[in-house]
Amino acid sequence: MNAPFKHDVTSLDLLAVGTKARVLSIDWTALEESEACRLRNFGFDEGVTVEPLHLGPFGRDPIAIRVGRMTVAIRRRHAGAISVTLLNQ
Amino acid sequence: MNPLPLVAVAGSPNAGKSALFNALTGARQKVGNYPGVTVERHSGRLMLADGRPIELVDLPGAYSLEPASPDEAVTRDVLLGKQKGERQPDALVIVVDASNLDNHLRFCLQLLELGLPTIVALNMVDLASRDGLELDAKSLERQLGVPVVETVAVRRRGIPDLQQAIDDMLSAPFCGVPERVKSDLIHLQRRAREIATAAVISETPVRRWTHRLDAVLLHPVLGPVILAAIMFVMFQAVFAWSQTPVSWIEDGVGWLSGQASAALPPGLLRSMVVDGAIAGVGAVITFLPQILILFFFILLLEGTGYMVRAAFLMDRLMHGVGLSGRAFIPLLSSFACAVPGIMATRTIDDPKDRLTTILVAPLMTCSARLPVYTLIIAAFIPNTRLAWGIGLQGVVMFGLYVTGIFGALLAAFVLRRGVLKGSGGGFMMELPKYQWPLLKDVAIGILTRAQIFLKRAGTIILGTTIILWALASVPHAAPGQKQSDVSIAGKIGRGIETIVKPIGFNQDISMALLPAMAAREVAVSAIATVYSIDSADDQAGASRLEDKLQRRWSLATALAFLAWFVFAPQCISTIAVTRRETNGWKWPLFMVSYLFVLAYVAAGATYWTAVALGL
Numbered sequence: 001m002n003a004p005f006k007h008d009v010t011s012l013d014l015l016a017v018g019t020k021a022r023v024l025s026i027d028w029t030a031l032e033e034s035e036a037c038r039l040r041n042f043g044f045d046e047g048v049t050v051e052p053l054h055l056g057p058f059g060r061d062p063i064a065i066r067v068g069r070m071t072v073a074i075r076r077r078h079a080g081a082i083s084v085t086l087l088n089q
Numbered sequence: 090m091n092p093l094p095l096v097a098v099a100g101s102p103n104a105g106k107s108a109l110f111n112a113l114t115g116a117r118q119k120v121g122n123y124p125g126v127t128v129e130r131h132s133g134r135l136m137l138a139d140g141r142p143i144e145l146v147d148l149p150g151a152y153s154l155e156p157a158s159p160d161e162a163v164t165r166d167v168l169l170g171k172q173k174g175e176r177q178p179d180a181l182v183i184v185v186d187a188s189n190l191d192n193h194l195r196f197c198l199q200l201l202e203l204g205l206p207t208i209v210a211l212n213m214v215d216l217a218s219r220d221g222l223e224l225d226a227k228s229l230e231r232q233l234g235v236p237v238v239e240t241v242a243v244r245r246r247g248i249p250d251l252q253q254a255i256d257d258m259l260s261a262p263f264c265g266v267p268e269r270v271k272s273d274l275i276h277l278q279r280r281a282r283e284i285a286t287a288a289v290i291s292e293t294p295v296r297r298w299t300h301r302l303d304a305v306l307l308h309p310v311l312g313p314v315i316l317a318a319i320m321f322v323m324f325q326a327v328f329a330w331s332q333t334p335v336s337w338i339e340d341g342v343g344w345l346s347g348q349a350s351a352a353l354p355p356g357l358l359r360s361m362v363v364d365g366a367i368a369g370v371g372a373v374i375t376f377l378p379q380i381l382i383l384f385f386f387i388l389l390l391e392g393t394g395y396m397v398r399a400a401f402l403m404d405r406l407m408h409g410v411g412l413s414g415r416a417f418i419p420l421l422s423s424f425a426c427a428v429p430g431i432m433a434t435r436t437i438d439d440p441k442d443r444l445t446t447i448l449v450a451p452l453m454t455c456s457a458r459l460p461v462y463t464l465i466i467a468a469f470i471p472n473t474r475l476a477w478g479i480g481l482q483g484v485v486m487f488g489l490y491v492t493g494i495f496g497a498l499l500a501a502f503v504l505r506r507g508v509l510k511g512s513g514g515g516f517m518m519e520l521p522k523y524q525w526p527l528l529k530d531v532a533i534g535i536l537t538r539a540q541i542f543l544k545r546a547g548t549i550i551l552g553t554t555i556i557l558w559a560l561a562s563v564p565h566a567a568p569g570q571k572q573s574d575v576s577i578a579g580k581i582g583r584g585i586e587t588i589v590k591p592i593g594f595n596q597d598i599s600m601a602l603l604p605a606m607a608a609r610e611v612a613v614s615a616i617a618t619v620y621s622i623d624s625a626d627d628q629a630g631a632s633r634l635e636d637k638l639q640r641r642w643s644l645a646t647a648l649a650f651l652a653w654f655v656f657a658p659q660c661i662s663t664i665a666v667t668r669r670e671t672n673g674w675k676w677p678l679f680m681v682s683y684l685f686v687l688a689y690v691a692a693g694a695t696y697w698t699a700v701a702l703g704l
Contacts, residue, residue, distance in 0.1 A: 032515075034157045034158075034439075035515055035517065037153075037155050037156075037157040038152075038157045038517045039517065040153075040155075040274055040275075040278075041152030041153050041155070041157065041274075042152070042192070042517070042519065043191065043192045043195075043278060045275060045278060045279075053300070053303065054303060054304075054307040054401075055309065056401060056402065056404060056405050057309040057310070057312055057313050057402055057405075058405035058406055059405045061404070061405045061408075062401060062404050062405070062414075062516055064303070064307065064401065064520055068189075068191040068192055068282075069188060069189045069190070069191050069192065070189055070191075070192050070519055071299070071303075071519070071520040072517065072518065072519050072520065073397070073400075073401050073404075073516065073517070073518050073519075073520055074515075074516070074517050075404070075408070075515050075516050075517075077515075078515060078517065
């Protein structure tokens with residue numbers, strides 16, 4: 001998953017640990033109402049900077065992600081609903 | 090009489106709200122339940138400078154007024170004045186984490202729109218400056234339009250200022266802020282970010298403590314190893330530290346029953362007090378030290394922020410059977426006792442995840458089953474050595490634990506596809522910053538648990554043990570008759586025998602199953618009692634219980650008995666705590682029935698397989 005991206009657009013679950021990216025869009029329809037609500041409450045929103053920090057030891061799931069000043073853990077499946085664009089570092 | 094002014098403490102999870110509440114009210118707090126839901130209501134009293142008391146209520150942490158869990162729904166309903174059994178608060182104290190203003194100000198802004206008199210506690214300013222973040226409380230105050238007080242609740246800093254501010258707020262005549270336009274969350278969030286950015290005086294990027302610790306504690310290899318080590322220490326402590334206090338309690342119970350025996354004339358009343366109430370409640374109270382030590386660790390893990398990390402590490406594995414990582418600690422705790430395990434499921438947001446965890450928790454081999462296992466294994470399993478350092482008895486014991494674990498995983502898997510179908514809330518959690526909790530806060534938590542446990546022991550458990558005693562003592566046996574033949578319990582025992590005979594249980598076991606409801610290990614003393622009564626006409630009356638068992642039980646029966654106890658739905662305390670935590674009789678009854686079926690099938694299968702093998 002460290003392969004270089006052809007385009008700078010990918011989904012959050014494919015982002016390498018330590019890579020900063022900006023949220024482009026969130027596919028709210030792929031999430032249940034309570035899950036979508038939780039994500040919004042964590043501050044996930046278009047334009048927000050995110051960075052995967054840690055991966056779960058089994059199946060690299062869940063993913064700990066820095067969003068704003070918070071670190072939150074979400075499952076890989078939910079991260080897949082969030083498309084991001086890499087930030088130049 | 091006018092009710093006391095009600096001030097609600099509200100804030101997002103991990104803002105240090107409970108520590109602030111504890112700092113304001115001290116140990117003088119009441120814990121109850123909101124009617125109809127299993128959400129705890131913490132309230133306490135606070136004295137204003139002029140001596141007027143006010144009531145302070147600690148609302149469950151919420152990220153916004155759009156609830157994603159039952160706790161958050163209670164918070165919203167209380168704040169909007171829609172919660173049954175609760176008045177709308179007269180004023181608010183909003184707690185925000187100074188180092189996470191971007192997020193916490195969103196809920197704060199939403200709460201300000203309610204138009205209630207409000208104070209904002211800018212909490213954990215010490216952690217923010219540890220992270221190199223300096224904030225301007227005055228700027229925040231101007232932006233929010235309400236007083237802002239800097240606090241460090243866990244160090245009790247800023248608490249007098251906060252008290253003063255509450256005092257001023259309630260003393261000043263409140264004219265009411267005109268209801269503002271309700272904004273949607275996205276706008277609130279953007280505004281929150283603006284205010285948060287404006288309040289920053291300086292920010293020096295430092296490598297954050299939490300990040301450094303997480304690099305080790307959440308490491309793919311080191312993380313699980315450290316988790317295992319912590320759990321190992323926890324269980325060592327639960328069993329080793331509890332021995333002394335348990336013996337004190339046993340001595341105390343013995344002393345009390347001695348005193349009661351001496352004070353009361355022989356007869357029905359003495360028997361009820363000594364054999365019924367004191368013996369029954371005494372047997373359950375002996376678990377109090379283990380439960381409290383377990384809670385000490387749970388509260389410590391929770392308070393430091395490690396609990397969420399443990400859930401993070403275990404989530405993938407738990408997810409496989411339809412549970413969440415949050416279920417890991419409650420289930421692990423159930424190895425000591427299902428009661429604290431089930432009480433610890435309150436940290437699971439999703440109702441279905443939580444219910445599944447509660448229902449499978451009794452399958453974890455609790456410590457009360459150990460005396461039963463030890464006795465039967467010692468009596469029937471030869472102590473042969475299978476390999477270096479590995480004995481057959483140990484293997485059987487291990488097998489019983491593993492069977493319980495697999496039973497629980499299987500049950501969770503089936504439940505999540507059957508009665509508790511539907512995807513859960515998944516696993517979405519904030520990983521809070523690490524911090525060392527104030528021991529006083531941990532102590533308050535332990536005290537609360539002890540109260541809940543003792544209250545239950547004092548009511549439900551006392552009631553049931555007296556009923557069990559009555560069944561065993563009435564009618565009174567005439568001379569020459571055996572009490573166990575005459576009593577109602579004896580008749581019930583014979584009734585049970587017709588049900589359990591097909592799975593190889595004899596009358597002695599049937600008799601023991603009923604008192605074992607009070608606490609599982611009572612099965613041992615019950616069997617001992619049956620045999621000591623009968624041993625009058627037994628030449629070898631003085632021989633050990635193990636020898637007696639060997640003479641009376643076949644190996645197949647013994648194995649079936651062990652299999653029964655892996656699943657045995659027998660523990661009044663567990664049923665009582667399940668009733669309390671699920672708010673009704675439906676789920677405890679379901680739990681008892683499914684465990685009974687499992688126990689019956691497992692014992693039957695074991696018995697008939699053993700018989701077929703000629704054991």
